[in-house]
Amino acid sequence: MKHLFSLLENNDSSDASTVDSQVNRRDFLKFVVIGGAGLTLGLSLDSAHAEMSGPGKTSADESLTNGQFAPNAFIRIEPDNTVHVIIKHLEMGQGTFTGLSTLIAEELEADWSQIKPHAAPANAALYNNLLWGPAQGTGGSTAIANSFEQMRKAGAAAKMMLVAAAAQLWDLPADEISVSQGVVSHKASGKSASFGELAELAAKQDVPEPEEITLKDPKDFVLIGKRIPRKDGGKTDGTAIFTQDIKLDGMQTAVVTHSPRFGGKVKTFNADKARKMPGVTDVVQISTGIVVLATDFWSAQKARETLDITWDNSQAATASSEALLTEYKTLAKKPGLPAKKTGDADQAFKNAAKVIEASYEFPYLAHAAMEPLNCVAHFTGDSCEMWYGAQIHTMDQGAVAALLDLKPAAVKINTLYAGGSFGRRGNPKSDYVLEAAEIAKAKKGTPIKLVWTREDDMRAGYFRPMYYHTLKAGLDKDNKLVAWEHRIVGQSIAKGSAFEGMMVQKGVDVTSVEGASNLPYDIPNMHVELHTTDPGVPIQWWRAVGSTHTAYSTETFIDEIASAAKIDPIAFRLKLLTNKPRHHGVLKLAAEKAGWDSKLPKGRSRGIAVHESFNSYVAQVAEVSVQDDGSYKVERVVCAVDCGIAVNPDIVKAQMEGGIGFGLAPTLVSEITMDNGAVKESNFHDYQVLRMNQMPDVEVHIVPSAQAPTGVGEPATPVIAPAVANALFNATGKRYYRLPIKKA
Amino acid sequence: MSTTITLNGKDTAIDASPDTPLLWVLRDHLALTGTKYGCGMAQCGSCTVHLDGVAIRSCVTPLSAVASKKVTTIEGVATKEAKAVQAAWDKLDVVQCGYCQSGQIMSAAALLSTNLNPEDSDIDAAMSGNICRCATYVRIRAAIKEAAAELGAQS
Numbered sequence: 001m002k003h004l005f006s007l008l009e010n011n012d013s014s015d016a017s018t019v020d021s022q023v024n025r026r027d028f029l030k031f032v033v034i035g036g037a038g039l040t041l042g043l044s045l046d047s048a049h050a051e052m053s054g055p056g057k058t059s060a061d062e063s064l065t066n067g068q069f070a071p072n073a074f075i076r077i078e079p080d081n082t083v084h085v086i087i088k089h090l091e092m093g094q095g096t097f098t099g100l101s102t103l104i105a106e107e108l109e110a111d112w113s114q115i116k117p118h119a120a121p122a123n124a125a126l127y128n129n130l131l132w133g134p135a136q137g138t139g140g141s142t143a144i145a146n147s148f149e150q151m152r153k154a155g156a157a158a159k160m161m162l163v164a165a166a167a168q169l170w171d172l173p174a175d176e177i178s179v180s181q182g183v184v185s186h187k188a189s190g191k192s193a194s195f196g197e198l199a200e201l202a203a204k205q206d207v208p209e210p211e212e213i214t215l216k217d218p219k220d221f222v223l224i225g226k227r228i229p230r231k232d233g234g235k236t237d238g239t240a241i242f243t244q245d246i247k248l249d250g251m252q253t254a255v256v257t258h259s260p261r262f263g264g265k266v267k268t269f270n271a272d273k274a275r276k277m278p279g280v281t282d283v284v285q286i287s288t289g290i291v292v293l294a295t296d297f298w299s300a301q302k303a304r305e306t307l308d309i310t311w312d313n314s315q316a317a318t319a320s321s322e323a324l325l326t327e328y329k330t331l332a333k334k335p336g337l338p339a340k341k342t343g344d345a346d347q348a349f350k351n352a353a354k355v356i357e358a359s360y361e362f363p364y365l366a367h368a369a370m371e372p373l374n375c376v377a378h379f380t381g382d383s384c385e386m387w388y389g390a391q392i393h394t395m396d397q398g399a400v401a402a403l404l405d406l407k408p409a410a411v412k413i414n415t416l417y418a419g420g421s422f423g424r425r426g427n428p429k430s431d432y433v434l435e436a437a438e439i440a441k442a443k444k445g446t447p448i449k450l451v452w453t454r455e456d457d458m459r460a461g462y463f464r465p466m467y468y469h470t471l472k473a474g475l476d477k478d479n480k481l482v483a484w485e486h487r488i489v490g491q492s493i494a495k496g497s498a499f500e501g502m503m504v505q506k507g508v509d510v511t512s513v514e515g516a517s518n519l520p521y522d523i524p525n526m527h528v529e530l531h532t533t534d535p536g537v538p539i540q541w542w543r544a545v546g547s548t549h550t551a552y553s554t555e556t557f558i559d560e561i562a563s564a565a566k567i568d569p570i571a572f573r574l575k576l577l578t579n580k581p582r583h584h585g586v587l588k589l590a591a592e593k594a595g596w597d598s599k600l601p602k603g604r605s606r607g608i609a610v611h612e613s614f615n616s617y618v619a620q621v622a623e624v625s626v627q628d629d630g631s632y633k634v635e636r637v638v639c640a641v642d643c644g645i646a647v648n649p650d651i652v653k654a655q656m657e658g659g660i661g662f663g664l665a666p667t668l669v670s671e672i673t674m675d676n677g678a679v680k681e682s683n684f685h686d687y688q689v690l691r692m693n694q695m696p697d698v699e700v701h702i703v704p705s706a707q708a709p710t711g712v713g714e715p716a717t718p719v720i721a722p723a724v725a726n727a728l729f730n731a732t733g734k735r736y737y738r739l740p741i742k743k744a
Numbered sequence: 745m746s747t748t749i750t751l752n753g754k755d756t757a758i759d760a761s762p763d764t765p766l767l768w769v770l771r772d773h774l775a776l777t778g779t780k781y782g783c784g785m786a787q788c789g790s791c792t793v794h795l796d797g798v799a800i801r802s803c804v805t806p807l808s809a810v811a812s813k814k815v816t817t818i819e820g821v822a823t824k825e826a827k828a829v830q831a832a833w834d835k836l837d838v839v840q841c842g843y844c845q846s847g848q849i850m851s852a853a854a855l856l857s858t859n860l861n862p863e864d865s866d867i868d869a870a871m872s873g874n875i876c877r878c879a880t881y882v883r884i885r886a887a888i889k890e891a892a893a894e895l896g897a898q899s
Contacts, residue, residue, distance in 0.1 A: 093841030093878045229834075235842030236833045238778020238818035242843060245777035253772075278761070296772035297781075298764050370782050370790060370843040370877050419780070419843025420877045454783045650837060654883070658840055661879020684787035684875060693868035695881035 067200025071161050071207060073126040074104060074154040081182070081196030083110050088120045088127035088136060089143040090391045092418035092425070093658075094713040095651040096143045097232040100151050102647055103144075106223045107155030107216060110195065111182035117231050119415035122393035137392035139426045139541070141614035141711020144647055148709050149215075156213045158202075165201035166193055218645070218706065227650040232417065242419050243374045243388045248447040251376070252281050252293040254439050255300045255451055257307055259289065261316040261677035262461055262536055266290060266309060273306035283307075286438045293443065297451055317536035317677030321466060324535055324674065325361060328468035328489040332359070336487055336529035337506065339513040343525030345474075348483035352474030356564055360471070360553040361738040362490075364672035365464035365542055366687055371419020372457040375436035378447035383410040384437060389418025391426035395498060399430035400437040422662065423541040427462055428497035431538075458687055459679040463672050464542030465491040467512075469553040474525075479565035481576060484523045486516050486554070489531040491539045507532070511541065515550030515613060515718070520583055521558065521576040537674055543662055547613040547718035552739060555609040555722035560735055569608055569726065570596060582642045583610055585703045586619035589640035593701050594621035604635060607726025611719045615710040617642040617703075620660070622696075622723035626731040630743035634664060634696040634724055639716060641700065644707035652712050653700040659716025660698055665690040667721040669740050747811045751776075752820025762808035767791045769807050770817060778818035778846045782875070789874030792847035792854075793817050799854035801873075818846040824898070826853035828891040836887045840878035848874050852888050860895055862888060 069077040076084040085104050089096040097117040105115050120127045124136045130146040159179055166184045167174040170191050177186050185192035195202075218224070234240030259265065269290050271283035279299025284291045290307055294300035349355055376387040377400075384404055390396055390413045401408040418425055427433070436450040452460065467490035474483030493511045494503035503510050508530050510517075517528045542548060562572035570591050577583045587610050591597075600606060603625050610619040623636040639656045646652045669688035673680040681687035725736045728744045746757045751774070760773050765784075770776040770793070779802060782790030786801040793802045794816040829852045832838075839845050848871070855862060855870035862870070867885055876884070 093839075095840070230837050230839070232839075232842070235839040235845050236830045236849060238776075238846045240842050241777070242780075244781060245771075247775065247777075296768065298761075298768040298772065368877060370788065370841065370875065371780070372782070418841060420841040422877070454785075454788075654837065654840060654880070657882045658879045661881060662877065664879075683785055684783050685785065689875055689877060690879055690881075691873075691875060692871040692881045692884065695879065695885075698882050 067203055069158070069161070069199035069203045071158040071202070072154050074151065075108070075158045077158070077195050077199045077202070079196045079199050081114055081194045082116055083108065083114050083195060085115055085117045086120045087117045088129075088147070089138040090389060090415060090418055090421070090425070091119065091232050092138070092389060092391070092421040094143070094655060095230060095232070095648065096138070098228070098230045098651060099144050099647050100147050101231050102223050102228065103147060103151035104155035106221060107152045108159045109179035109181065110155075112223065112228055114182050114195070115231065122390065122397045122411070122413035122415075124394045128394070135392065135394040137394060137426060139391065139423065141616065141713045141715065143711065143713075144709045145615070145711055152215050153210070153213050156215055157208050160208045160213065161202045161205040162195060162198050164205040165198040168205075169193070169198070169201055224647050225645065225649065228648060230651070240417055242371055243376060243416050244371055244419070244451070246376045246387050246416070246449060248376065248378065251447040251449055252295065252443065253297045253300050253451055254291050254293050254448045255297070255304050255453070256286070256289045256291050256435060256456070257304055257309060258456065258460065259311050259316065260459070261311070261313055262538060263677065264311040264313045264316040267312040268310045270308040274303035277303040277306065279303075282443070284439070284442045286435065286442060288435050288438070291439050291442070293448065301453070319535035319537050319674045319677055321363065321674045324466060324533075325468060328533065329359070331489045331531040331533070332468055332470045332487045336489070336531040337508050338527065339508045339517040339530050340526060340528040342523075345483045345485050345525040345527040348525035349472065349474045349485070351476075352483055353477040354475040354564065355472065356475070356561055357470070357472045358557055358560060358735070359737060360469040360549070362467040362549045362552070363739070364466045364537065364539075364674065365548075365666050365670055366458055366672050366681070367422040367424035367542055368458065368684075368687060368689060369418070369420030369422060369424060372452045372454050373424070373432040373460070374449065374451050375433050376447065376449045377436040377440035379404060379437070379440035379444050381444055382406070383412065384440060385412045385414070386433070386436070387414045387416055388433065388436075389421065389425050390415045391418070391421055395428075396430045396433045399434055403434055403437050404441055422543040423545070424462060427540060428493070428499055431460070431462065454684070455682045458682050461538030461679070462540035463537065464548055465493065465539040467549045469549065471553055471557045473557065473561050475561070475565060479567065481521070481523050481561060482525060484519070484526040486528045487531070488513055488516060488529070488550070490533060491535070491537070492532045493539055493541055493545070495532065511546045513550065514546035515611065516546070516554060519554055520580050520612060521573070522578040523576070536677065543659070544613055544714040544717040547611060547714075548663075548666070551609065551611040551613070551718035552721045552725070555611060555719075556725045556735065559607065559722070559726040559729065563729070573610060582617045582703075583612065586610060586617045586640040586642050589701050589703055590619035590621050590638055593640065593699060594638035596621065605727050605731035607723050607728070607730055609719050609722035609726060611715070613715045613718060616712060616715040618656070618715045618719045620716075620719045620723040622720065622727045624724060624727040624731060626728065626744045632728065632731075632744040633694070636697045637699070637720065637723070639698060639700045640703060641712065641715070642703035642705055643712050643715070644705050644709040646702050647709055649702055652702055655712040656700040656716040657698045659714065660720045661690050661695055663717035663720040664694065664724070666739055667724050667741060668694060669742070671740055747807050749810050749812065750814040752816055758807065760807055762806060764807050766793065766802035766805045766807055766810055766815065770802065776817050776819050780843055780846055782844065782847075787875070788844070789851060790844045790847040792850040792874065794821065794850060794854060797854070797857065799851050818850060821850065821853060823853060823857060825856040825891070825895065828894045829853045829856065829887070832887040832890040832894065836883050836890060838880050838883040838887050840880055844874060844876045848876065848884055852884070852891070855888065856892060856895060860892055860899075862892060
């Protein structure tokens with residue numbers, strides 16, 4: 001019966017107008033028990049899934065009759081003493097199930113062992129990202145930052161109600177009652193009770209007004225800032241359920257053949273062979289290609305290989321990486337739209353004693369999360385239920401509702417663990433989600449699971465855009481940096497998406513120039529300009545977004561200028577970082593822990609880079625060894641991070657380690673190549689990513705801070721490439737103007 | 745046609761085309777979804793299972809190739825090496841998204857079953873076929889050493 005709760009949980013708050021979730025839960029239970037169609041769906045889900053998205057109790061009746069305590073949208077305390085925490089952000093490995101639970105448990109004074117997190121349903125009224133306004137979604141390293149106060153207040157309010165319940169039960173003053181590790185107690189009388197014992201009575205207490213809620217003094221934190229184990233369980237024994245693992249009664253698996261070239265459409269197709277193959281249930285055409293449906297993946301995949309499709313390429317993209325680079329180089333010779341203009345750089349260059357110029361090339365990059373994109377959808381005519389690793393719920397819900405002519409609330413999203421995302425599942429066009437919905441529409445009444453193969457995933461686009469940068473610096477006779485010109489050429493991620501209004505200002509997509517237009521170095525004359533191109537290649541944010549290229553060009557160029565000025569690269573940076581104490585903090589910490597001034601073992605070189613993204617500050621010292629044939633290895637990375645209060649220092653460290661590894665892939669090997677509107681690479685043999693033998697030792701040091709926490713999912717990623725390139729320079733004397741750096 | 749394998753210790757008859765990759769037999773025919781699809785061409789290791797105790801990539805292994813053999817998946821693996829690996833994984837909180845980790849654990853357990861004191865180069869050789877896009881490699885390496893130390897202390 002565990003699955004019932006996943007249905008109940010999602011039902012009780014997926015309707016934005018819901019006020020009393022208790023009543024709604026009961027009404028829904030009646031519907032299910034009386035014989036609602038939803039029951040069969042729930043029943044066929046295995047228990048691990050239900051554990052994840054529902055409170056995971058074993059009996060439905062228990063929770064409803066014994067008085068569950070649901071003080072707000074984020075907490076459900078059961079009579080059995082379990083504290084269910086509703087997590088509004090997608091768990092994709094970055095640790096939100098743990099981090100957000102920690103914030104609630106801290107103020108609730110719960111015992112960590114009684115906490116059980118669950119993914120929230122799609123409901124922007126309850127679960128919006130406070131930094132995004134009215135939208136529910138995960139991205140921009142905002143999960144902890146926007147939840148820090150909200151979750152703690154939710155926990156504190158629940159604690160106040162538990163205390164009020166105990167005061168009523170024991171007839172004692174509330175201010176004499178304390179809570180610690182999940183036990184409510186009164187010292188003088190020796191009375192104590194668990195949360196579960198007080199749940200029913202607590203539910204009858206007044207919900208505190210926001211101004212009545214006081215939060216703990218950080219010095220009293222017992223969970224925040226400590227190493228506590230992760231809560232996204234089931235991942236070491238195969239029981240965790242991802243989208244790929246969902247099986248519903250009567251479900252069919254769908255594979256789709258897309259146009260090899262972006263923008264191509266189906267002209268004609270013949271599926272006679274496919275339809276006759278074992279296991280195949282249907283072949284249908286949708287706007288993005290030809291769908292083969294079957295009872296299982298392998299049947300669908302084998303049948304798909306027999307499809308005979310002619311493509312209409314009249315509107316297809318023609319982009320080729322090589323030709324694009326030529327075009328971008330030409331564009332960069334002319335001024336672009338201003339992203340930042342301070343002083344008069346043109347005049348300052350004329351007066352400069354020394355001018356240094358460099359240009360940088362960055363290829364397209366695929367996210368290539370380990371779980372290829374997939375989505376389960378069931379359209380009944382008046383509602384659509386979906387199961388997947390939803391990242392921007394509100395956008396997906398709106399897009400699917402529009403496609404199916406439903407109200408957004410009729411699109412119910414069950415958010416599952418995502419097998420990685422790195423930005424891809426938050427697609428600005430809801431691409432794969434809409435594809436699943438379109439198939440579900442064609443197969444009304446039948447649950448379908450859209451499965452993309454690795455090749456489908458790799459070739460579907462929505463890449464980190466290709467970019468070309470030119471940089472020019474002017475030094476005066478005292479080697480002071482007086483002029484800076486930075487031109488960036490590439491596609492806009494936000495243009496044409498729902499994010500355009502927010503992210504494109506006076507023609508400049510902030511995601512194209514972030515990290516460059518807000519360069520932290522104090523330079524009196526500075527121009528940053530952007531040329532936006534549109535070659536028809538679908539593109540998207542990719543872990544750390546604009547900083548993935550701007551951190552590389554600026555941090556290797558600063559290093560080049562420092563060596564031209566014959567000044568130590570750290571000393572050179574520190575001098576230019578006026579009133580930037582947090583940059584200073586991470587630079588100094590990384591340098592100290594890496595032993596910047598110490599002698600390296602023979603054959604090793606080191607380099608440094610520093611960069612702020614998403615309001616977190618990261619410096620890394622990379623150590624490399626280079627062989628005579630130009631092959632090289634990144635041996636060790638020392639990373640310093642300032643992310644404000646580290647809610648879970650071990651997860652901060654994990655995100656630094658993982659972010660460094662993710663950023664090393666495009667440093668060393670990853671590259672997507674466009675060829676006449678099609679993607680050349682298809683799988684991990686030709687789109688290479690980082691492997692165990694290429695991973696350096698990583699040491700992470702966290703700057704102690706009392707500032708509000710900022711994100712850690714992205715900020716480590718952009719720093720590693722320039723740190724490595726600067727280390728390689730110290731080994732070879734060469735600068736590296738193109739990523740990936742396949743040979744030193 | 746039916747093929748019989750010894751799956752997680754039990755003789756199991758499977759009614760699937762003999763060319764069906766073991767991965768899809770496990771996932772779609774037997775509902776053992778702990779073994780994951782990542783690439784379909786033995787490039788990523790997410791689908792790693794044990795065949796007669798040796799780590800193999802189930803995505804390129806047809807059902808016909810495992811007839812009458814012993815197949816162990818993440819759901820059934822219970823060797824002392826596997827238990828030590830899982831415990832070390834949990835102790836060090838290795839996992840991030842988790843999608844590749846069944847395969848990582850199966851590869852690590854197979855490594856320790858033949859080498860109780862792996863050097864870094866042994867770990868590189870055994871584990872470089874298993875991709876983790878979250879790049880949990882630092883902790884995977886540490887956890888293998890932790891598991892090896894634990895097994896050494898036991899023996």
